[in-house]
Amino acid sequence: MSSFTQAMRVIDDFIHEYYPVLTQRPFSPKSTSHSEALIHVKESPLPTEPARVPLLSSLGQKSCSNVRAQIQMPLFDNSAMDGYALCSSQTISASLANPLTFRVLGIIAAGDPPPMVSVSQEQSELTCWAIMTGAPFPLTLDTKGDLSIVSGSAGLYDACVKLELVTAHHQPNDSSTATSNCSTKVPTHITITAPVDSNANRRLAGEDIKVGDQLLNAGDIVRKEHVMVLASMGVQDVEVEWDGGMWARQRQVLGDGYRRLRIGIINTGKEVVLNAKSEEVLAPIAAEAGTDNLATTNDISSIKEYPLSTFHSTSSQGLSNNPVDPLTPPISCAASRSTSVAETTRQPRPYLGASQIWNSNGPYIHAALLTWGFHPSDIEVLSVPIAEGQDGDDPEAFQATVSNALSCNKGADEQPFDVLISTGGVSTGVHDYVPSSILALGGEIGFHKLKMRPGGPMMFAHLAHDPSRRNTEVKGDAMMTKATRAAYFGLPGNPLAAAVCLRFIVAPALQKMRGIVQDSRIPCAKIQISGGGRQEERLQQDRAVVQKKPPYTRMYVPARLHTSLTTGIDGERSGVEALARGSNMTRALLNADSWVCFAEGEGREKVYEGDEVEVYGLDL
Numbered sequence: 280m281s282s283f284t285q286a287m288r289v290i291d292d293f294i295h296e297y298y299p300v301l302t303q304r305p306f307s308p309k310s311t312s313h314s315e316a317l318i319h320v321k322e323s324p325l326p327t328e329p330a331r332v333p334l335l336s337s338l339g340q341k342s343c344s345n346v347r348a349q350i351q352m353p354l355f356d357n358s359a360m361d362g363y364a365l366c367s368s369q370t371i372s373a374s375l376a377n378p379l380t381f382r383v384l385g386i387i388a389a390g391d392p393p394p395m396v397s398v399s400q401e402q403s404e405l406t407c408w409a410i411m412t413g414a415p416f417p418l419t420l421d422t423k424g425d426l427s428i429v430s431g432s433a434g435l436y437d438a439c440v441k442l443e444l445v446t447a448h449h450q451p452n453d454s455s456t457a458t459s460n461c462s463t464k465v466p467t468h469i470t471i472t473a474p475v476d477s478n479a480n481r482r483l484a485g486e487d488i489k490v491g492d493q494l495l496n497a498g499d500i501v502r503k504e505h506v507m508v509l510a511s512m513g514v515q516d517v518e519v520e521w522d523g524g525m526w527a528r529q530r531q532v533l534g535d536g537y538r539r540l541r542i543g544i545i546n547t548g549k550e551v552v553l554n555a556k557s558e559e560v561l562a563p564i565a566a567e568a569g570t571d572n573l574a575t576t577n578d579i580s581s582i583k584e585y586p587l588s589t590f591h592s593t594s595s596q597g598l599s600n601n602p603v604d605p606l607t608p609p610i611s612c613a614a615s616r617s618t619s620v621a622e623t624t625r626q627p628r629p630y631l632g633a634s635q636i637w638n639s640n641g642p643y644i645h646a647a648l649l650t651w652g653f654h655p656s657d658i659e660v661l662s663v664p665i666a667e668g669q670d671g672d673d674p675e676a677f678q679a680t681v682s683n684a685l686s687c688n689k690g691a692d693e694q695p696f697d698v699l700i701s702t703g704g705v706s707t708g709v710h711d712y713v714p715s716s717i718l719a720l721g722g723e724i725g726f727h728k729l730k731m732r733p734g735g736p737m738m739f740a741h742l743a744h745d746p747s748r749r750n751t752e753v754k755g756d757a758m759m760t761k762a763t764r765a766a767y768f769g770l771p772g773n774p775l776a777a778a779v780c781l782r783f784i785v786a787p788a789l790q791k792m793r794g795i796v797q798d799s800r801i802p803c804a805k806i807q808i809s810g811g812g813r814q815e816e817r818l819q820q821d822r823a824v825v826q827k828k829p830p831y832t833r834m835y836v837p838a839r840l841h842t843s844l845t846t847g848i849d850g851e852r853s854g855v856e857a858l859a860r861g862s863n864m865t866r867a868l869l870n871a872d873s874w875v876c877f878a879e880g881e882g883r884e885k886v887y888e889g890d891e892v893e894v895y896g897l898d899l
C-alpha cells in the first residue's frame with residue numbers, strides 16, 4: 280500500500296518521462312481580459328426561453344426548475360464490502376476460542392438479483408453468501424413465502440463480514456487462510472473468530488437520498504456535483520436557460536496553447552447502466568466553433584425535440600423488499616415549467632433491472648473534465664461491448680476496449696488515447712479484474728492501493744501505445760510527439776471515492792500532462808473544523824470519518840466553509856464544516872463548496888472539533 284506522497288512521485292516520474300514540460304508552445308495561450316470577457320457575455324445572444332438539454336449539456340447553465348429525487352439512494356440495501364453476508368445474531372458467540380464455520384451457499388455479484396431464501400432453509404445450519412460490493416443482500420421469505428424481513432432490521436443475512444476477516448476453506452475440512460486466494464475462488468466454507476455487528480457493512484436503501492428530496496433549485500447553476508447526483512437518479516435532461524454553449528466556449532479558452540490530451544472514460548460493472556441520452560454533450564457543437572466565432576450558435580430548435588418522459592415515482596420504502604420491480608426509465612426532471620416543452624413519444628431506452636444502478640461516475644468524470652477546461656471533443660466514453668452470453672463483467676471485452684484505445688485503429692488520423700480513466704473493478708472481489716487485465720495487456724502498475732480514504736483501492740498504471748501508431752503521433756501538433764505511453768487511472772467504483780481520486784490524483788496529473796504549472800495539490804488554506812460538541816458527536820457516528828487513522832493517513836471529506844471565523848455566543852467555533860458521509864453517498868457534494876483533508880501523519884483515531892484541516896477547492 281503506497282502513501283499519498285509515494286503515489287504522487289510515481290505519477291510525476293511517469294509524466295516527466297512521457298509528457299515532459301513543454302519547452303516551446305506552437306501557439307501562445309489565448310487570454311481573454313476581464314473586460315473582453317464581459318463584452319463577449321454582453322454580445323452573446325442571451326436565451327429567450329428555457330430549453331431542455333441533456334444532463335451533461337446543462338453543466339454551467341442556470342436551471343429553470345426545481346428537481347426532486349425520483350428514486351431513493353441507495354436504491355436497495357447493498358453491501359459496502361466484498362465479503363460474506365450472514366446473520367449477525369448467529370455470530371455472537373464467535374471468538375478465537377470458539378470459531379464458527381459457515382457454509383457458503385453461493386455468490387452474489389453486484390447486478391445479480393438477490394437470492395430468495397426461506398426461513399426454514401435458514402435455521403438448520405450456519406450459512407452465508409459470498410457477496411460483492413454493491414450487491415443486494417439475500418431476501419428472506421417467511422413460511423408463507425412472503426417477504427417478512429424488513430430491510431435494515433436485524434433479520435437473516437443482515438450483515439457482511441469483509442473477506443479479509445475470515446478464514447476460507449475450499450474443501451469442508453481445509454484450514455487455509457482466506458486473505459490471499461479468496462479473491463479468485465469462492466470457498467465452500469468460511470470461519471469467523473469474532474462477532475459481526477448487526478447491519479455491518481450494509482448500506483441501507485434511502486439512507487442518503489429519499490424520494491422527494493430537492494436536489495437542484497430553480498436558479499442554481501448546474502455544477503458537476505449536480506451531474507453526479509442527477510445521473511444517479513437516471514435523469515436524462517434538465518430544463519435550463521440555454522446560452523447556446525457560451526459557457527463551454529469560455530472554458531475552451533483556458534485549454535488553448537496547452538498539450539491536448541485524448542481522454543477515455545470507461546465504466547465497469549454489470550450493475551451499472553449507462554444513460555446515453557444524459558451523456559450527450561450539446562455544448563461542444565458551440566465549442567467547436569472556436570472562441571473567435573462567438574455569435575454563431577444559439578439555435579435551440581433541435582434541443583426542444585428532447586422528449587419529456589414521464590417517470591414512475593417510487594415509494595421511499597419497500598424497494599429493497601421488492602427489488603424486481605421494474606424501475607424507472609431514464610427520467611426527465613420533474614419540472615414545474617415543463618408544460619412549455621412538447622411531449623413526444625418515448626424512445627426505447629434501457630431500464631434498470633433488479634439490483635442495477637444508473638451510471639453516475641461516468642457523467643461526473645465527464646462533467647469534471649469539461650469544467651476543468653478539457654476540450655469536449657478530446658473526451659470520449661469508451662463502452663465495453665457485452666458479448667452474447669456474457670453478463671457485462673467480461674475481462675476479455677474490457678481488455679479489447681483498452682487495447683483498442685491504445686492503438687485507435689478507427690481512423691489513420693486518430694491519435695491513441697493519452698489517458699484512460701475507469702471506475703470500479705479495482706478492489707478485492709472476484710470481479711475486480713481491472714488490475715489483472717492491465718497486467719495482461721503488458722501494462723506496468725505504478726501503484727495499487729493507497730493509504731487514503733475514500734479511494735484506497737485506486738490503481739495507477741501505464742501502457743505502451745500500439746507501436747505501429749507511433750509515427751502518426753509526429754504529425755500535426757508537435758507536442759504530441761513525446762507520448763508513447765498512456766496513463767491509466769483505475770478509480771474505485773464508489774462515487775465519492777471516484778470523486779476524491781479524480782480531484783486529488785487524476786486532475787493534478789492531467790494538469791501537469793497538459794503543461795499547466797500551477798499545482799492543484801496545494802491546499803488553499805488550513806483551518807479549524809467547526810461545530811463544537813455536536814460536530815464531534817455527529818462525526819463519531821459517521822463511518823466515513825471515524826476510521827482508525829492508520830492505514831488511512833489521508834482522509835478527504837466534502838465540506839462547507841463558514842464566513843465567520845469568530846467564536847459564536849454559544850461557544851461554537853466557525854470555520855469549516857465537514858459534511859462527512861459514506862463513500863457511496865453523493866448528496867453531501869451538493870452542499871459542499873470545498874474538500875477538507877485530515878492530513879497524513881496525524882495518527883489520531885477521531886476527528887475533534889477544533890482540529891486543523893487542509894482546505895481545497897472543489898475545482899482546480
Ligand SMILES: Nc1nc2c(c(=O)[nH]1)N[C@H]1C(S)=C(S)[C@@H](COP(=O)(O)OP(=O)(O)OC[C@H]3O[C@@H](n4cnc5c(N)ncnc54)[C@H](O)[C@@H]3O)O[C@H]1N2
Pocket residue numbers: 359360361362389412413414441442443546547548550551636637638639640641702703704705706707708711733734735736770771772773774776862863
Ligand atoms: N473486502 C473488501 N471489500 C472492499 C474493500 C476492501 O478493502 N475489502 N474496499 C472497499 C472500498 S473502500 C471501495 S471504494 C470499493 C471499491 O471497489 P471497486 O473499485 O472494485 O468497485 P466496484 O466493486 O466495482 O464498485 C463499488 C461500488 O461502486 C458502485 N459503482 C461502480 N461503478 C459505478 C458507476 N459508474 N456509477 C455509480 N456507482 C458505481 C458499485 O455498484 C458498487 O456499489 O470496494 C469496497 N470493498
Ligand code: MOO
Pocket residue numbers: 731732733734735736771773775776777862863
Ligand atoms: O469506498 Mo472506498 O476507499 O473509497 O471508501
